[in-house]
Amino acid sequence: MEGRNSTHNQPASVNIVNGTYPQLITFLVLNVVPSHSALPLLVFLVLSRKIQRHATFVNLMLVFIIVGISSSVLLYAGKHEGPEPSKLLCLLQASLLYGVPAISSMAALMLVLQMFLVIRESFYGRTYMERDHVFRSWIMVMAPYVAWLISVVATAAVGSASPGNVSRNRRFFYCSVKSDPLTDTITTVAAFILFATITFEAATVVLFYKRWVQVQQGSSSKAIDLNLPIRILSFGLYLVIAMSMSLLSIKTPQSPAPDLIIASASMVVVLIFGTQRDILRALCFWRTQDRQDPHVSLNDTESIGSVTKG
Structure with a gap:
């Protein structure tokens, strides 16, 4: 435990997450597999x-590649278990x-x-x-990295000022810095970003509904x-x-569930976005290319492609 490894002038940390070794392996697998493959x-498929x-x-x-790599730092060094890392x-x-809530939510x-801007137009x-x-x-494109950099620098400054508050054992799965002002700030900023995300999602759903009503009434012939x-x-x-569960775990962190749920985000990204028809078609390069679905045009401003095309 960290208390046995701390010097006399450093406060001993308390293990506040009740994790097990199988849960640690699960945490690492959820981060490593999608982010490294x-x-x-x-x-590559998009850039090519x-x-x-x-x-x-x-x-x-x-x-989420960055998130996976960040979560695997101790694994790279062989310090994910055993004595406290340096x-x-x-x-x-x-x-x-500590920059993950900012960069991922942003x-x-x-x-x-x-998506909202394209659909609104x-x-x-x-x-x-x-x-x-x-x-x-x-x-x-740059906003997530700016938010991440600010969080990283702030955490590094707080941790450097109080090295005794930096430990792995406290959060079990990864290293953390014990600082209420820091975690409160991270929580507040991430919550604001998540609220904005929900707002734009709600506005998008409203636009979908209005278009559906127009199609049903015959005032528009173009479905989305x-x-x-x-x-x-x-x-x-x-x-x-x-992220809400993860932020909540900062205040009541005994359960390992929030950390495992947020660790699954990279896998969820793969399952949701990696199973689209054109991506699966590109992956199955050895098969004869299927004929384009006439109802789904990648060039139609109201199609699947318009939301993501550059």
């Missing part, structure tokens, strides 16, 4: 132009992971926002042209393909629930 493959997606979609994949290594992982918000009969919004796209939008909405809702 499936997600890089999805990014086999499929078309908006930059915010690619960004979400990259963000304070420097522990602070490194804690700093990276990346999800930017993807949901992009389509709803009002306007064509969304990405080349007209280059500056905005760059801001949407709900394939990808539903996937994005589903993931946004999942992330809000998972």
Whole structure:
């Protein structure tokens, strides 16, 4: 335990998460498998132009690769179990992971926002042209990393000032920094981002409903393909629930369930977005390409492709 490894002038940490070794392995597998294999493959498919997606979609994949790598730092060093890792290594992982709520929630918000903007333009009969919004796209891509960097630097500063509050045993699965002001700030910022995500998801659902009413009344002949939008909405809702549990665990962290649920986010990303028809078609390169579904055009402004195309 950390208390046996602490110096006399450092407060002993208390293990507040009641985790087991099988749960630790589960935590690592959930982080390592998708972030080191499936997600890089999805990014490769997009960057190789086999499929078309908006930059915010690619960004979400990259963000969860970063999350998986950050969660695996102790595994790389062989310090995921046994004696406490060095304070420097522990602070490194804690700093990276304390930025996870900001970077992951912000990346999800930017993807949901992009979907809302495209669908809103389509709803009002306007064509969304990405080349007209280059500056905005760059801001949407960079925002998650700016939020992450701020969180990382803040955590590193707080942990460096009080190295006795940095430990692995306290959170069991990963290193953490014991600081109420820091965790309160992270919780508040992430909660604000999640609220914004829910707001844009609700606005998108309203637009879907209005278009459905128009189609039913015959005032519009163009239906919206709900394939990808539903996937994005589903993931946004999942992330809000998972992050809410994770943020709640900061205050009442005895159960390992919140950490395991948020660790599954990368796998959920793969299952939701990696099973789209065009991605599966690109993965099965040895098969004869299926004829394009005439009802799902990647160039139609109201199709699955418009939400994610750049």
